[in-house]
Amino acid sequence: MSVNKTAHAFSKPQFEALLNRRFFYAPAFEIYGGVAGLYDYGPPGSSLQANITAEWRKHFIVEENMLEIDSTVMTPAPVFETSGHVARFADWMVKDTKTGDVLRADHLVKNVLEARLAGDREARGLAAHMKEDDKKKKKKVKSVAVQLPDEAVKEYERILAQLDNHSGPQLGELCREHDIRNPDTTNEVSEPQLFNLMFTSSIGPTGQHPGYLRPETAQGHFLNFSRLLEFNNGRVPFASAQIGRSFRNEISPRAGLLRVREFTMAEIEHFVDPTDKRHARFNEVRDVILTLLDRTVQEAGGSQVTKMTVGEAVDKGIIANETLGYFVVRIYQYLVKIGINPARLRFRQHMANEMAHYATDCWDAEIENSYGWTECVGCADRAAYDLSVHSKKTGHPLVVRQALKEPIVIEKLAAEFNKKVLGKAFGKDAGFVMKLFDEYDEAQLLKAQGELAQGSTTVVTPEGKEVKLSPEHLTIERKTFKQSIREYTPNVIEPSFGLGRILYVLLEHNFWAREQDIDRGVLSLPAVVAPTKVLIVPLSAKEEFDPLVQEVSSKLRKAGVFSRVDDSNTSIGKRYARNDELGTPFGVTLDFASVANRTMTLRERDTTEQLIGDIDAVIAVVTELVDDTIGWPEACRRLRAYDGVQAVE
Amino acid sequence: MSVNKTAHAFSKPQFEALLNRRFFYAPAFEIYGGVAGLYDYGPPGSSLQANITAEWRKHFIVEENMLEIDSTVMTPAPVFETSGHVARFADWMVKDTKTGDVLRADHLVKNVLEARLAGDREARGLAAHMKEDDKKKKKKVKSVAVQLPDEAVKEYERILAQLDNHSGPQLGELCREHDIRNPDTTNEVSEPQLFNLMFTSSIGPTGQHPGYLRPETAQGHFLNFSRLLEFNNGRVPFASAQIGRSFRNEISPRAGLLRVREFTMAEIEHFVDPTDKRHARFNEVRDVILTLLDRTVQEAGGSQVTKMTVGEAVDKGIIANETLGYFVVRIYQYLVKIGINPARLRFRQHMANEMAHYATDCWDAEIENSYGWTECVGCADRAAYDLSVHSKKTGHPLVVRQALKEPIVIEKLAAEFNKKVLGKAFGKDAGFVMKLFDEYDEAQLLKAQGELAQGSTTVVTPEGKEVKLSPEHLTIERKTFKQSIREYTPNVIEPSFGLGRILYVLLEHNFWAREQDIDRGVLSLPAVVAPTKVLIVPLSAKEEFDPLVQEVSSKLRKAGVFSRVDDSNTSIGKRYARNDELGTPFGVTLDFASVANRTMTLRERDTTEQLIGDIDAVIAVVTELVDDTIGWPEACRRLRAYDGVQAVE
Incomplete structure (x- = not known):
């Protein structure tokens, strides 16, 4: 396709207006004023999420023969006491010393320093090169164009590159040292305090069982380890997988779907012999090239990435073992398949202080978007920690017994x-x-x-x-x-996906506007995840089109292609425009010629090109297009170009 | 198929042992001692649930063109204050006056009276006819064989038939009048008190927002009504649908998956013009015969059902309107399609006191199982209640504006x-x-x-x-x-499904044991919901079978058929037996003949009959069997019967 989708800069207001207008998602309880960090998905958002999830299930559970489980959200307190979440699943928060407003300490430092750097760039006359990003940050913290000493610029950049490596007291130290205040009030902030992110509740009528809503699905896998091992006939390695809701009581969630209090996760726990972390299918992926940002670069204050094959990364010990490397590749392949731009995807290794104390190695799939680089998938080697602590606490052996x-x-x-x-x-x-x-x-x-x-x-x-x-x-x-x-006790390699974050960046990566019509948004979602695959457009809602609409609709359903009919009382062009915004990749039009000759036109979303053919021929072609067994050029060979009198654009 | 699946009485211990052994589900946090009312699904349970859900999505959302949404579980308190849940979403509980143990009042009355009736039947020498059910109840409340006066028997039966029609104070009255005590201790119980069933929590770091975990998904639909209406181009009727987790802090959950504290629901809110509750597709279902237990029969103390077409029921005003009747039929069709025995399915109308005060009519799909008749789906006409109260509270008009x-x-x-x-x-x-x-x-x-x-x-x-x-x-x-x-303000017809309950009764209805091998359980799940559709069984784990296993596996995957390989180190007969317990409908075997001649045998789970043919022919047949486009007799015509030397049973 010869469509230039990057002719215009990404316009965030236009993008957000589209998502809101087409009800991809919206603040939950909107008519009650909403609550930060809680969102409802409307019809296109729900379908997109269901398709992303279905593809995840196929890519991981089916193709890798994983054991799916579905464990509860409500969890009695002793489980999270043992796992360490009660003591450590917390963020550092600071309070405005006058208003009592609560802020997340690391976000405060990041926002203020980034705003100062943006102000510095402006003062140095680099305003013309100011990124959209900068403008936003400036606005958020009301910064001004003030030039900083060169050393301060370097120092701020160094701090930002290693931000995740700082402890709470260190963040407090940074606030004092660099006079970082609440940007909304310019008041000083308190010393950072730990705030536990788990939602609490109580199970049963007498309040006798304190409970938490799980902040991740992982513990459900570990607690069922013995049953899963038995189900797998006692063999290791094997993996369990779970897709489900998790909850985190974020301190002050902003950034839309990227930081929410309730979200859908997909997690894999791959159980492996600690003395043998090779992977049987590693050779199939050995030559896949990854973009890596390793620990040593970050610890030196840098952020330059390296491209290398996963084989080389494992051989050189940059990625700790084959199994971890194998999953990093599978994550990469999944993200690209559903429509993430690989040029905006990198794998960042955790720094020493950032990683849980028991973890051996950890890589985050980070995806670039208008908020910066966002972690969307984590992939950690958790060693034997979880199984060991639960085993010790309960006296139930969570081990593999291998006949020698x-x-x-x-x-x-x-x-x-x-x-x-x-x-x-x-x-x-x-x-x-x-x-x-x-x-x-x-x-x-x-x-x-x-x-x-x-x-x-x-x-x-x-x-x-x-x-x-x-x-x-x-x-x-x-x-x-x-x-x-x-x-x-087996070790655990854990790929953990935040599906809501992936959904959001996927939408950003696929949004653009037509050169000839800059106000018209298009979502170029791949057919595999598009909420609707084919739009059926009768010329009007007149009854004479009904039998054909029924026929096409039912034939597409039988072919496993999800379609929707739009017979609303508006022009065909407007109906197509609405579906460009919904990301519907193909449209078929039924008009008087269809009734007379049993022909139908087929429109491709990104090029807006149209073809025409017999109804059944078009159905066959569009089915293959949706299944991705052919591309648009092949469709153009199989069907005639349409340049009908009836202009439909 | 000529298999007699009811040759032996249903054995609950054997059934439960199978579910536990094959990890369909298990108590959550089992190694921590478990918590009543919380269960985890293992691999076959998760798959079964995913398939039931996928079929639901197809049957309702896709075929009826519904708008799917996904709203949050965590809900700020004002929403449930307005909806009436804070005041009224509660059960009556009584406390043991000495131990303080908590019991649900209606369950207490039911269990004690049923046990007395069972004891009476035994005393009257009807013990030989005692149902399995009776034995269980007797045991539960330690009843003894005591004959009751004839009038007491009648009175108890009358109370039980109308139990759901009693208020809290009336239940208290019954306890006093009939000396109903805590059966575990024989102590008297307190006056019934209301206990709210919603789990509470708190949103945000400062505890400023009290919140509840939703006990149903419905409010998420109502709050998004305006957006949904706009998405539907302002047209009514339309329906929204949601599949998601809900939570109820049950007083003392027993009965396994039938009464749990966390569960997956599927809910539809069909918005309709209050002056026109006809349904466009009612004629397609008019002649479907339903088993109905209407309000008048129950209020007279009876429980005899009537069979009639839904057309007749609506015409006679037994079912309030066409839309409600249409959904009752669609519910019926869905349940039968996934494998519920229609002879054990009835629709029971709510009695006057049982129904919410605003509801016009309500029918529960009740399914018979070893615990009795259990509500698995509710189908209510909620009138304009929900939209009206939220609209009034928020000042946001939740109305339809129709151009006349x-x-x-x-x-x-x-x-x-x-x-x-x-x-x-x-x-x-x-x-x-x-x-x-x-x-x-x-x-x-x-x-x-x-x-x-x-x-x-x-x-x-x-x-x-x-x-x-x-x-x-x-x-x-x-x-x-x-x-x-x-x-x-539109009215709302609400079909609401408890998927966990449906999953449980589905398992019960499809469990049986072979006549020739009474200890061997079989789950005759329809292919559409079976966790695995085809089992691939290589004669052994020897490498020479690998290429064929890969080929068959990959061809089935391409045909959209979910298969699993079992190359464990045990006899083919044992591997088939394990998969009979897992409900896998078909098995294909690869042996030395397969390697030599490219043939493969095909085994049907219920009959254990085997056919043989070319590998590709068998794959084609089994694909059609799984898609339900052909049945086993047709498969027998297309492939040769197998009576190979190698006995695999």
């Missing part, structure tokens, strides 16, 4: 008891003593061995009674054991 | 002011006076007219000032008006 082909012979210290003597000496405490030594690790056994060599070692029962043991009760010696089962 | 073909001329009282005199006399209050009379209804105007005839009428300003008006200020007379726009 050849038993391993190992040598280790072990206690052997003279049960008769022990029983006689300590009665019911004898059982406790034996269990205790059974649980001792190598160091503890070594210590006890040493003490016994000196004469005796003492243990304390749960009742506080001291039991003095001597060599007549037990001996501790190095012995050989044969092990035919290997038991281990 | 011919203007209507109406005559009504109207006030005409002498603005000059009025302005002079009352200054800035003149505006208030005019606005006030503009809002007066007919009765108020009539009263003022009478007072003016007597000399004067007085109104009070918001500041409390009395304004005395005389005929020099205004006249009130009957005038004719021409109206070219009709403005009205």
Whole structure:
């Protein structure tokens, strides 16, 4: 297609007006004044979301044979106490010292410093090159054109590049050092405090069970690990997947769908042997080239990306292992397939302080949009953390038991008891003593061995009674054991998708305006995710078109192509324009010629070119176009060009 | 198919063991001890749910051209204050007067009286006829075989038939009158108190916005009404639809998936002209026969159903209108299509006290299962209630404005002011006076007219000032008006589906055991909802089968048929047995003959019959079987019967 979709700069007001007018989404409870961070999806937004989700299910669950689960949102408190969310799932917030308004500390620092840099660029006479972005930021924090010392510019840029690497106290330090205030009031702000982002509730009629709404779906996978492993016939690696709602009580959500309090996630937990993180299908993707922003570059204050194959990135140890690399590629392929511009997609590695303490490596798929670079997918190696903590807390072993082909012979210290003597000496405490030594690790056994060599070692029962043991009760010696089962806690590679964010940037990437008609928006969504695939346009709502409309509609439905009829009382051109805004890739028109000759025209959204042919031939072509088995050039070969008298544009 | 699936009585323990073993679903947070009323779906349960949902979307949203939306779960309190949920979305609970245990009042009455009736049947020597059901109830409340007076039996039966018709105080009265106590402790119970079933939370960091988790998705439709109407080009009737999670903090949930605290609903709000509730497609369904349990039968204490066509039911006024009748049929068709046994499905009309005060008519689709008759879908005519209350509260008009073909001329009282005199006399209050009379209804105007005839009428300003008006200020007379726009609040017909309940009864209806192997469960799920459509079974995991497995797998995927490979290290018979339990309708086997001759066997789950043919021929047949364009007898005509040496059962 020879359409120049970037002839005009992206106009955010025009884009937002389109989304609002066509009800892709809108603030929830709008007639009640709305609540920040909560949005409802209208018909095109819902369809787009359903299609993005269906494609996700196909790309990951079906093609990778994953085990889908659906766990609850409402979660009793002990689960998140164990997982660490109660203590650590929090953001740093500051309060305006006079008004008490609440701001997220890192966002405050970012907005103020970016505004100062924008003001600096303006003062230096670089205003002509000012980005749309800059204008917006300036407005948001009411900045002015003030030139900064060169050193300050460098310092601010360094801070911004590493912003995610700062702790709360460090953010407070930055506010003091650089006199960062609440831009709405110019008042100073308080020291950063932690605010837990989980919504709280209470389960049951007597308030006896405090509960949280899950902020991610992951714990549901971990808690069901044993059942999933059994379902998979005890084999590892395998992955579970879940698509579902999560909730985060954001401090002061702005940025539309990019920061919301309720959202749909899609998460994968791939369970893998910690000693073997190779992936069976890695060779299929080895040569895929990725745009990477690695940890070392960021820690040096930079943001330049590198392009390299995933094979090279894994070989060089930039990406920690094959499985992580494999998923990074699959994420890339999915995003591009649904219509994300690959030139505006990069994978950013987490810096040391940014990553959870237990994680081995983590890469975010970041997508550029009018708000900057936004994390839309995270892909982390969480090691064995989650399964270990839940296992320890509940006493339920979340492990893999692998039959070894050849038993391993190992040598280790072990206690052997003279049960008769022990029983006689300590009665019911004898059982406790034996269990205790059974649980001792190598160091503890070594210590006890040493003490016994000196004469005796003492243990304390749960009742506080001291039991003095001597060599007549037990001996501790190095012995050989044969092990035919290997038991281990698998590691977890977690790709985690924010579907609402992906939906939003997808809309931005596919929005443009026609050169000849700058006020007319078009959403060039790929057919695979477009809310409606084919628009059926009868010339008018007259009854004589009804049988044909019914026929075309029913034949498309049988071919699995989702269509809508627009027989509203307005011109065909206006109906097409409305559907350009809705992202409908194809339109077919039924007019008097259709009734007379059984012909139908086919219009392509981006080029507005039209073809004509027999009704059944057009249905066959449009079905292949929607299924992406042919492109528009091939359609032009199969059908005649239409230059009918009846102008429909 | 000549399989007798009802040869053996339904065994609940065997059924539940299957669901648990194959991880259809399990208590959420099981390793933490679980929480009543919260369940996680495992892989087959998730797939089944996804398929039920996909079929729902096709049957309702696509075929009826509905507008899908996706609104938030988290809802600020004012919305539910207006809708009436804060005051009335509650159940009556009683407390054990000694232990403080909480019970739902209506369930308590039901369980105790049913147990007494069961004990009575046993005492009367009807024990041989005791239903499975009775045994269960007896056990639950520790009842004993005690014969009741004949009158008590009648009285209890009358109470049970009308249980849903009782208010809280009436339930309390029943407890006292019939000495109904907590069966677990034999202690008396307190007077019933209302307990609100909504989960509460708080939105934002400062706790300034109390919020609720929605207990149904409906309010999201109503609040977006204006946007939806505009999206539909201002036309009525139209329907919005939503599939999403809802939450109810049930008092003491039991009965597995039938009473849970978090569940997936699918709701339709069909907006219709209150003066015209006909439905354009009613004639297509007029002759469908329904099983109805109407209001009058229940109010007379009975439970006998009537079979009649929906046309007759609407004509006789048993079902209130065509649109309601149309949806009852569509609900019926959907349930039967996904595999509900129509002989165990009835539509029960709500009794007067049971229905919300604003509703015109309401029918529940009730499905029989081992817990009794369970409401799985509600279908109510909610009149204009919801739109009216939100409109009144917010001042945002939720109305349809319909251009009339011919203007209507109406005559009504109207006030005409002498603005000059009025302005002079009352200054800035003149505006208030005019606005006030503009809002007066007919009765108020009539009263003022009478007072003016007597000399004067007085109104009070918001500041409390009395304004005395005389005929020099205004006249009130009957005038004719021409109206070219009709403005009205649409009525709402609401079909509301509990997908988890449907999923559960669907599993019960399709569970059976083979006569020759009573311990072996089979789930005869229709292909349209079966979690996996085709099982691919290589003789072993040997590498020589890999290319064929890949080929069959990929060809099925291209044909849109979801398959799974089972190459686990166990006999083919065991692998088929596992998939009978998972409800997989077809299996194909690849063995040495396949490698040599490119043939493949095809097995049908219910009959266990096997056919054989070329790989591509088998793929073509199984695709048609899954799409339900052919049945098994036709498959038997197209492929040869298989009676191979290699017994696979």
